[in-house]
Structure formats: structure tokens, C-alpha cells
Amino acid sequence: MDSYDISDDDWQLLFGNGDSQRSKSCRAAEVRLSNAELSNLEMSGPTQTYKKVQSDTKKMTYNSQPLVEDVDHLIRYVMLVAESDVITAFHSLVEFFQASYKNFKILHDTFSIIGFVFDETHFAQFRVQIFSHEHGLGVCLHVLEGDAQEAVSQFWSKLQDALAEKALIKLFKDVALESDDEFFADSCDEEEEVQFSLPIPGLQKAEPFVLQPNYVNNLMEEMQDQHFMLHALMILSWNCQMQQNLEVISGAGQAQQLFDLIIACLVATATDFCLPIARSASLLVSKLVETGAIQISEEQYRVLVNTIVQWTIQNNNGDLNETVTQSEEIALLLTSKLPELARDVSNSECTQQLHEVYCHAPFQSVRQNIAQLVQ
Numbered sequence: 001m002d003s004y005d006i007s008d009d010d011w012q013l014l015f016g017n018g019d020s021q022r023s024k025s026c027r028a029a030e031v032r033l034s035n036a037e038l039s040n041l042e043m044s045g046p047t048q049t050y051k052k053v054q055s056d057t058k059k060m061t062y063n064s065q066p067l068v069e070d071v072d073h074l075i076r077y078v079m080l081v082a083e084s085d086v087i088t089a090f091h092s093l094v095e096f097f098q099a100s101y102k103n104f105k106i107l108h109d110t111f112s113i114i115g116f117v118f119d120e121t122h123f124a125q126f127r128v129q130i131f132s133h134e135h136g137l138g139v140c141l142h143v144l145e146g147d148a149q150e151a152v153s154q155f156w157s158k159l160q161d162a163l164a165e166k167a168l169i170k171l172f173k174d175v176a177l178e179s180d181d182e183f184f185a186d187s188c189d190e191e192e193e194v195q196f197s198l199p200i201p202g203l204q205k206a207e208p209f210v211l212q213p214n215y216v217n218n219l220m221e222e223m224q225d226q227h228f229m230l231h232a233l234m235i236l237s238w239n240c241q242m243q244q245n246l247e248v249i250s251g252a253g254q255a256q257q258l259f260d261l262i263i264a265c266l267v268a269t270a271t272d273f274c275l276p277i278a279r280s281a282s283l284l285v286s287k288l289v290e291t292g293a294i295q296i297s298e299e300q301y302r303v304l305v306n307t308i309v310q311w312t313i314q315n316n317n318g319d320l321n322e323t324v325t326q327s328e329e330i331a332l333l334l335t336s337k338l339p340e341l342a343r344d345v346s347n348s349e350c351t352q353q354l355h356e357v358y359c360h361a362p363f364q365s366v367r368q369n370i371a372q373l374v375q
Helices: 008-015 022-026 035-039 086-100 149-165 180-186 213-222 229-240 241-253 255-268 275-291 298-310 328-342 347-359 364-374
Strands: 041-044 049-052 074-080 104-107 112-119 123-132 136-146
Touching: 049 123, 049 255, 074 149, 086 104, 086 112, 086 136, 086 149, 112 149, 123 149, 123 255, 123 364, 136 149, 213 241, 213 255, 229 255, 229 275, 241 255, 241 275, 255 275, 255 298, 275 298, 275 328, 298 328, 328 364, 347 364
Parallel strands: none
Antiparallel strands: 041 049, 074 136, 104 112, 112 123, 123 136
8 A cells, every 4th residue: 555655864954964965855845927817917015915816707708608518417407597697697606605615616617616625524625616508508507526415505595695696597386395214215206105215425414523542543653644634634733723632642742743744745745736634734734733742854844835825826737737836724724823933943934935926816714814924
């Protein structure tokens, strides 16, 4: 079974006393703005005032047509009213995401948005798509990965309400919406009178429970294996929302080891843009800093700064077109604790990177968190 094995030398490099020449080989991926991105951003004067040219979805030029879908093959979809046009509908979708969600990517060329929802120890990645069918337009949702079905259903319900408020669809309040179980059950032959409930994995509600030190050790071992890393991080990040578990980890002397492993996970997956891993790691970092039981090295601080850069300054590489590469939530979690962590380190290169984030990131909340570090 493959695992992320870190040699003693690399461990020293990441977590203390590594020489400067070798430290360059273990840095998380640094993301720089392309010339095209810089042309859309302006920075006025030495006060580092942020200014971004706002894009208007309605005024953009589109060279593509909505994807054609067969509604018989769709599970979650709704048809738009007859007078709807694709630009107005897509603009409404973008507004809905920007108002309420922090983990998504807008794909203008395909009139679609990919995003994530989380439900305790589960997640789901999905695509919301404007499509054409015969002579009409519709909006559909495809689940791409994950098992957080209940969170997806809640999201889909809120989206339909938002579209109805914009008069883009008509909701029939007198007809109860079918659940996923009812949808599949009704598709059976009624004459057979088959009664069953389709089991959907991941629907069971998980409540935070008190962690035991031995179980935490097992989870930390899983974090070192690429096949179980996400599973372990999501369990820990969810259960560490309970203060008692943070006290258990600190009391057992596991906080520093856990923090070191989280940094190692961020390094190992830096180029993957795996949002659930980065989000879970960021949640844990935020909570562990609050315990006051960890110390951070200069190299670890650099890893956190590079992670912030990755998830705030959009990466537009062609091979990442279908991947969410920005997350206000990840950046907000990490930058909220950065001023406290920065007291223990001094790194001019990291300060310059944070300056770029302050000037170019599209998230006001993130800029506020790091303002004192760059001014």
C-alpha cells in the first residue's frame, strides 16, 4: 500500500534545523499571477490599496451554447420559464453562489459552476449547469464526487428558491417535492407494489464524539497514507470542533505531532488542489493554534503562506480548468491565525507573498486578516 514516507532528513527540514539549500526542495507550490490576471488588477500607491476590475456576467461575450441534455437522464433539474435567456439565468446563478458559498469555481464558457458542500465528516463535489432541451432552457445539478447527499439536497432546494425569487422558474408549493428514496421507489412497476427504501451511503448523521488518545494515534498513522489521508483529516477536523477533544489531544501531548503531520499533508498534496484535504487541514490548524500547545518553524510557516497563496490567487492552468482552485474558506481559516503565528518567525519572502495576496486576492475578509502583516 502506497504511503507518504518522509525521511529523517526531510522531517528535520520541514519541522526544524534544515539547511537553507535543501529547504527549497520541500516547499509547497508557489502560485504567481499570470500577465493576463495582472492586467485586470490595479494597485495604487504604497498604501497597498486593493482595487479589482469587477466583471459583469451580463456584459461578457460568450462563444458557446448551453449543453444539450436529455431530461429523462437527469435526477435534479428544473426548466426555466419560456421567456428566460441564458445570460440572465447564468448571472443569477453566479450571484447565488457569490452571496452564500465560499468553495466554487465559475466556468463561463460552459455556463456552469462547480462547487463543494460539506456535512460533518462527508463532502460532495457537484456541477450546476444551464442546459438546453428542445426549445427551452433548464438548470441541472450533477454530483461529481462524494457522498454528502443530504447537503446536496439542501443546496438544491435553496437554489430552486433563489431561482423562483428571480421569477426564472415556477415552484408548485402544493406538490410536495419527492425525496431521492421516493423518486427511485416510484420508478418501480406500481402493479408489483414493491415497497423499499434505496439505501444511500453517508446519510447517517455523525455527531462529534470524545476522542481517545489511542484513536488519535491511529488517525495520525492514516494521515501518512495517501489512501486514508482524507478520511482521517475529515474525522479529526469535524470532531475537533468540540473543545473537549482539543483538550484531550493537548493533554496527551499529541498537538505538536498532529500539527507537524498536517503540514506534511499540505506539502504532499500541494499540487493536487484537493479542496477537502486543504479545508480539513486548515480547520485543524485553526483549532490547534488556539490550544497554545504548538510551535511553528520558519519552514512550516512558509508552507502555510504558500497554501494561502494557492487558494486565493487564481490558478488558470489549462489542466486545472475543471478544478476548484480558489477557496475563501481555506484562506480565511489560515489567515485568521497567521498574525499570531507570525510572532514566532521572520521571513521577508513570506511577507512579499502576503503582500501579493493583499493586493490581488478577491476576498475582503482575507485582506483584513493579513493587513497588519503587510502594512
